[in-house]
Amino acid sequence: MAKPTGGKFYVPYQExxxxxxxxxxVTDIVKDYSAQIATFYNALPEAKADYAYAPGKWTIKDVIQHVVDAERIFAYRLLRIARKDKTPLPGFEENDYAVTAGASARTLSSLKEEFNAVRTSTDLLLLSLTEAQLDCTGFTSGVEVTANTIAYVLYGHLLHHKEILEQRYL
Structure with missing residues (x-):
């Protein structure tokens, strides 16, 4: 299944x-990015765990909790769609999740442990899917998407937050 293009089966912000x-x-995504993403997130320094680059912005712990929560949601959507479940799936408000997640009460090492477990689980799911399953469509946030598209969005989201952490936190 090739990289999604041309705006079909995704909304503009996902591009x-x-x-x-x-x-x-998708197999290439896992091969090309999984190790580098894990290496980066696992190397985030404990000394900066509670650092936020500006007032009202998330700390590094908040960012890790966010990527874990988002990945779980993306993986759930991907699984449902790949299994031909046509039940429309609602969106989620990331800021509401962040407020109630309680990342500040956790250690950075516990967040990294959870991150690694979720990442491994997602990669195993992605590698188990056939081309036909990746081509299945469903609806998230009122938009028709393929399981394949969600895989690209999921990894792009991880890379997006990696870039933000590199540019604003480290």
Missing amino acids: TYINKVNSDT
């Missing part, structure tokens, strides 16, 4: 995430 991924297939 930003999709364009961050320079792999031709």
Whole structure:
């Protein structure tokens, strides 16, 4: 299944995430990005765990909790769609999740452990899917998407937050 293009099966804001991924297939995404993403997030320094680059912005712990929560949601959507579940899936408000997640009460090491577990689980799911399953469509936030598109958005989202952490936090 090739990288989504031309705005079919995704909304405009998702194109930003999709364009961050320079792999031709979902298998290639996992091969090309999984290790570098894990290395980066696992190297985030404990000394900066509670750092936010401006008042009202998330801390590094908040960002990690956010990418974990978002990945779980993306993986759930992808699974439902790949299994031909046509039940429309609602959106989610990331800021509401961040307020109630309680990342500040956690250690950075516990967040990294959860991050690694979720990442491994998602990659195993992605590698288990056939081309036909990746081509299945469903509705999220009122928009028709393919399971394949969600895989690109999921990885693009991880890369997006990696860039923000590099530019504003480290």
